[in-house]
Amino acid sequence: MDDGGTPVRAVRRRAGRPAAAVLDLSGITHAALELIGGKGYDGLTMAALARKLEVAPSALYNHVESKHDVLVLVEDHLMSLVDVSGFGAGPWEDAVRTWAWSYRDAFATHTPLIPVIAVLPVTDAPRTLAMYEVVSTGFRDAGIPEARVVPAIVALESFIFGSAYDVTAPANIFDPGNMAESTPGFTAAVRSFGDEQHERPADVAFGLGLEALIAGIGALRE
Amino acid sequence: MDDGGTPVRAVRRRAGRPAAAVLDLSGITHAALELIGGKGYDGLTMAALARKLEVAPSALYNHVESKHDVLVLVEDHLMSLVDVSGFGAGPWEDAVRTWAWSYRDAFATHTPLIPVIAVLPVTDAPRTLAMYEVVSTGFRDAGIPEARVVPAIVALESFIFGSAYDVTAPANIFDPGNMAESTPGFTAAVRSFGDEQHERPADVAFGLGLEALIAGIGALRE
DNA sequence: ACCTGAACACCGTTCAAGT
DNA sequence: ACCTGAACACCGTTCAAGT
Numbered sequence A, B: 001m002d003d004g005g006t007p008v009r010a011v012r013r014r015a016g017r018p019a020a021a022v023l024d025l026s027g028i029t030h031a032a033l034e035l036i037g038g039k040g041y042d043g044l045t046m047a048a049l050a051r052k053l054e055v056a057p058s059a060l061y062n063h064v065e066s067k068h069d070v071l072v073l074v075e076d077h078l079m080s081l082v083d084v085s086g087f088g089a090g091p092w093e094d095a096v097r098t099w100a101w102s103y104r105d106a107f108a109t110h111t112p113l114i115p116v117i118a119v120l121p122v123t124d125a126p127r128t129l130a131m132y133e134v135v136s137t138g139f140r141d142a143g144i145p146e147a148r149v150v151p152a153i154v155a156l157e158s159f160i161f162g163s164a165y166d167v168t169a170p171a172n173i174f175d176p177g178n179m180a181e182s183t184p185g186f187t188a189a190v191r192s193f194g195d196e197q198h199e200r201p202a203d204v205a206f207g208l209g210l211e212a213l214i215a216g217i218g219a220l221r222e
Numbered sequence C, D: 001a002c003c004t005g006a007a008c009a010c011c012g013t014t015c016a017a018g019t
Helices: A025-039 A046-053 A057-062 A067-079 A092-108 A111-118 A126-141 A146-167 A177-182 A184-196 A201-218 B025-039 B046-053 B057-062 B067-079 B092-108 B111-118 B126-141 B146-167 B177-182 B184-196 B201-218
Strands: none
Touching: A025 A046, A025 A067, A046 A057, A046 A067, A067 A092, A067 A111, A067 A126, A092 A111, A092 A126, A092 A146, A092 A201, A111 A146, A111 B111, A111 B146, A126 A146, A126 B177, A126 B184, A146 A201, A146 B111, A146 B146, A146 B184, A146 B201, A177 A184, A177 B126, A184 B126, A184 B146, A201 B146, A201 B201, B025 B046, B025 B067, B046 B057, B046 B067, B067 B092, B067 B111, B067 B126, B092 B111, B092 B126, B092 B146, B092 B201, B111 B146, B126 B146, B146 B201, B177 B184
């Protein structure tokens, strides 16, 4: 069984600086994405990353200061998958819907990045900053008072991050099991939801919350 | 420098089963909370936990299957700090406000638990299940259609989890730094927000989103 | 059933040596 | 500047042995 990280390189590289650098940030980012795609975030270790790039683990530290830096590289790459095309090209509500759904989908398979993004200074991630520029300009142009733009975006993002976790939750997460008798109200609510719903449960909750946030924030326009 | 985990026990316990069990789940939970309170989640290692409880690390595995189980114990304990007293004792909106703010505050200093709770089957955490019983009954009694109770709670929780991270974000998280010139819209929004705001930024965003969600979900009542 | 003690297979990171 | 190779200080977890 191949773990996808077996080095193809036949001859061993000598110690010492190579004529041309073997590593760069873009290569590290894409190798990390391949590793994550194959085995998830458990598969993303500095050793596995080095093996995929055919270098010694310590070579990585010439390009990043820590594994956290690698996560930031991946995060900033994913941010370019978030769809901001709706802003300035139609109703504000539609632009927010497109943005929010694509944002949630981009990070639903990358939830280990959420603790990283949520507290990451924007300066450290250029594409993330570019995304904020488009979105905040879109909010301002739609008539959201300037002082409310940042908290409105933060509220939406908080909801998006939490909802990304929800996508990965097991189907039976709300099954009360043998506790059903002692929790009749909750059990009935879970049953009723399960009976009616055709969409994915996480999508129903996300749609419900997103429309509420859009309505509430949209009402701030002047 | 004492790390708070130095064992006080002078005489070494012999190998073999002691007359009375030294460990129990409650003791493990409280030792974990002490460790977290002292050094945060970095300080919560199985070795440190064992040291605080004056046992060998392997002894813990007679009571929990893994470190994940320890995190679930802590999570379920914290859930009892969430204030559900408003449900059935006044307007639904006020009950949700009290619940949501206390929920966010309880987990803002325990964000490493969020990935655990967000995907945890409710059966595994009795106090968490009890919280859902009170909240779902409160939503139903307020007139939320039964099939919408679960998605409404999930939407609110997703927002709460994401907002808990926001509380721990550094103050300068939105400082565009030397990129300010290339992101004029965002930079202006950040400045305007910083000038007007007196409350903590995370509280402003949380209040804004929470009121929008309460209004949107409250409109479902019939 | 519930401890101890030794061991295992990792992990991220550091650093001297090499070119 | 940028690589190799060896080492360090951990980590969670397993398991035989003991009572």
